[in-house]
Amino acid sequence: xxxxxxxxxxxAIFIFIVIYNKVVDTESILKQANPYLHRLMEKDYEFLLRxxxxxxxxxxxxxxxxxxxxxxxxxxxxxxxxAILGYFNYLYLIGVIVLGFLVYKSEYTKLRGYYRARLSxxxxxxxxxxxxxxxxxxxxxxPVALSRSIDTAPEIFRPGLRTxxxxxxxxxxxxxxxxxxxxxxxxRDSMRxxxxxxxxxxxxxxxxxxxxxxxxxxxxxxQNKARDLKYKNRLESIEKRTLIMLxxxxxxxxxxxxxxxxxxxxx
Numbered sequence: 001x002x003x004x005x006x007x008x009x010x011x012a013i014f015i016f017i018v019i020y021n022k023v024v025d026t027e028s029i030l031k032q033a034n035p036y037l038h039r040l041m042e043k044d045y046e047f048l049l050r051x052x053x054x055x056x057x058x059x060x061x062x063x064x065x066x067x068x069x070x071x072x073x074x075x076x077x078x079x080x081x082x083a084i085l086g087y088f089n090y091l092y093l094i095g096v097i098v099l100g101f102l103v104y105k106s107e108y109t110k111l112r113g114y115y116r117a118r119l120s121x122x123x124x125x126x127x128x129x130x131x132x133x134x135x136x137x138x139x140x141x142x143p144v145a146l147s148r149s150i151d152t153a154p155e156i157f158r159p160g161l162r163t164x165x166x167x168x169x170x171x172x173x174x175x176x177x178x179x180x181x182x183x184x185x186x187x188r189d190s191m192r193x194x195x196x197x198x199x200x201x202x203x204x205x206x207x208x209x210x211x212x213x214x215x216x217x218x219x220x221x222x223q224n225k226a227r228d229l230k231y232k233n234r235l236e237s238i239e240k241r242t243l244i245m246l247x248x249x250x251x252x253x254x255x256x257x258x259x260x261x262x263x264x265x266x267x
Contacts, residue, residue, distance in 0.1 A: 127226045
C-alpha cells in the first residue's frame with residue numbers, strides 16, 4: 001500500500017470521526033460558503049422548483065445545499081474507494097470528480113426534464129381543450145363557458161381555470177386574468193388565444209358569430225400544428241434512441257479498451 005493511499009484513508013477516517021462526533025458544524029460551514037457556492041447555481045433553478053412544487057415558501061437554498069453536499073460526498077466516497085482498491089491515480093481521480101459533478105447536476109436535469117415534459121403535455125392538450133370550449137361559447141357567455149369547462153378540462157389546466165374564473169367572478173373585467181392564465185401555461189399561441197377569448201367575451205351579439213368563426217379557425221389551425229408536432233416528436237424520439245444506442249455501444253467499447261490499456265501500462 002503506497003503512502004498516498006495510507007494518507008487518503010487516514011484523512012477520510014479522521015474527517016468521518018470529526019463529522020460523526022459533531023466536532024465541526026458542517027451545516028454552518030455550508031451556510032457560510034453559500035454566497036460563493038451560489039455563483040454556480042443555474043439561473044432558472046428557483047423558477048423550475050416553483051413550477052414543480054407549486055410552493056412559494058420552498059427553501060431553494062436548502063435544496064441547493066443538498067445538491068452540493070451530495071456531489072462532494074460522491075467525490076469523497078469515490079476517492080476513498082480508489083485509495084482502498086489501489087487505483088488512486090489522476091485518471092481515476094478525474095473520473096470521480098466528473099461523477100460527483102454529474103450527481104450535483106442530476107437534480108437540476110430532472111427539473112428541466114419535468115418542465116419540458118409539462119410544456120409538451122400542455123402544448124398537445126391546449127388545442128383540444130379550446131375546441132371543447134368553442135362549443136360551449138356558442139351557447140353561453142365566455143365566463144360561464146369557462147366555468148362549465150373546468151370539470152371536463154385536462155387535469156393540468158384545472159387549477160389555472162379555477163383561478164381565472166374566480167378573478168372574473170370577483171369583478172375583474174380586464175384582460176389581466178386571461179393574461180395571467182397564459183403566463184401560467186406559456187405554450188405556443190396561449191397568449192394569442194386568451195386575448196381572442198377576452199375579445200370574444202366583449203363582443204356584441206351581432207358580431208359574436210363572426211368572432212366565434214375566427215376563434216374556430218384559429219383552434220383548428222392549432223390542432224393541425226399539434227398533430228404535426230406529435231408526429232415530428234415521435235420521429236425525433238426514434239432517431240435519438242438510435243443515436244444513444246450507437247454512442248453507448250461505441251463509448252462502452254472505447255472505455256473498456258482505454259481501461260485495459262491503462263491497466264496493462266500500469267498508469
